[in-house]
Amino acid sequence: MTIPIAWYLVLSAILFCIGVAAFLIKRNIITVFMSIELMLNAVNLSFVAFAYQWHRLQGQIFVFFVMVVAAAEAAVGLAIIIAIFRARSTLNVDQVNLMKL
Amino acid sequence: MYLVLFILFAGLCVAGALNLLLQRHPINSALSLIVVMSSLAVLYLLLGAEFLAAAQVIVYAGAIMVLFTFVIMLLNAGEEERTHGSKAAYIVGIPGVGIVVGLLAFFFLSARTHLAQAKLGDYIVSTSDLSKVLFKDLLLPFEVTSVLILVAILGAVALASKEH
Numbered sequence: 001m002t003i004p005i006a007w008y009l010v011l012s013a014i015l016f017c018i019g020v021a022a023f024l025i026k027r028n029i030i031t032v033f034m035s036i037e038l039m040l041n042a043v044n045l046s047f048v049a050f051a052y053q054w055h056r057l058q059g060q061i062f063v064f065f066v067m068v069v070a071a072a073e074a075a076v077g078l079a080i081i082i083a084i085f086r087a088r089s090t091l092n093v094d095q096v097n098l099m100k101l
Numbered sequence: 102m103y104l105v106l107f108i109l110f111a112g113l114c115v116a117g118a119l120n121l122l123l124q125r126h127p128i129n130s131a132l133s134l135i136v137v138m139s140s141l142a143v144l145y146l147l148l149g150a151e152f153l154a155a156a157q158v159i160v161y162a163g164a165i166m167v168l169f170t171f172v173i174m175l176l177n178a179g180e181e182e183r184t185h186g187s188k189a190a191y192i193v194g195i196p197g198v199g200i201v202v203g204l205l206a207f208f209f210l211s212a213r214t215h216l217a218q219a220k221l222g223d224y225i226v227s228t229s230d231l232s233k234v235l236f237k238d239l240l241l242p243f244e245v246t247s248v249l250i251l252v253a254i255l256g257a258v259a260l261a262s263k264e265h
Contacts, residue, residue, distance in 0.1 A: 006212065025122065025194060028178060037161075052149060052219060075257040
């Protein structure tokens with residue numbers, strides 16, 4: 001039983017677009033940040049699918065680096081969210097519209 | 102068997118992602134994102150990426166999502182309220198995103214004959230193969246990422262600590 005690699009790419013596209021939609025719609029800054037993680041995961045899936053397609057290791061190595069950068073990004077981003085919450089006492093992105101405190 | 106596993110876990114992925122979109126409370130969104138990441142790990146296993154499947158569970162579903170749930174609980178985040186900006190995003194965003202996903206699916210499915218067929222156990226990348234490439238050809242980028250992690254730790258501590 002085989003399935004086409006194209007299905008994995010379609011799944012990746014669907015997940016990425018749901019991530020974009022969540023990024024646009026959600027108003028909570030933590031959920032917006034989570035939808036960025038969802039988009040990164042979708043791109044990782046297409047990297048792994050293409051690594052399978054061409055039988056190359058480099059695609060999987062790239063996913064590894066994306067994971068490392070995502071971990072660093074999550075740590076810094078959540079620290080920024082904590083700092084914003086401390087300054088504004090809100091997590092709604094509509095109320096965080098000034099750079100000046 | 103392969104088809105059943107793919108459909109099951111791809112369905113779980115999409116259902117979890119949609120649940121992330123539809124839930125109002127951030128902790129529900131975080132838990133559905135954990136479902137998405139765990140089922141993506143199974144899809145990586147189906148594509149023969151053993152190490153990445155383990156790293157996905159440990160790093161993403163483990164470390165990153167624990168950090169998210171921790172911050173949600175720390176800040177005591179409640180349900181989000183609808184505002185004017187989100188209505189505009191509904192009207193413009195949803196059809197645009199639907200068009201994009203339709204176009205992408207059309208192009209991928211029309212290029213299906215040029216792409217390979219995935220079979221269970223056809224191409225398995227062992228951790229030793231991966232580490233040979235990582236530690237021989239890509240040693241410098243690997244070390245640079247360790248510096249990046251160090252900078253991220255320092256930045257996170259500096260940002261999250263209370264200023265005096």
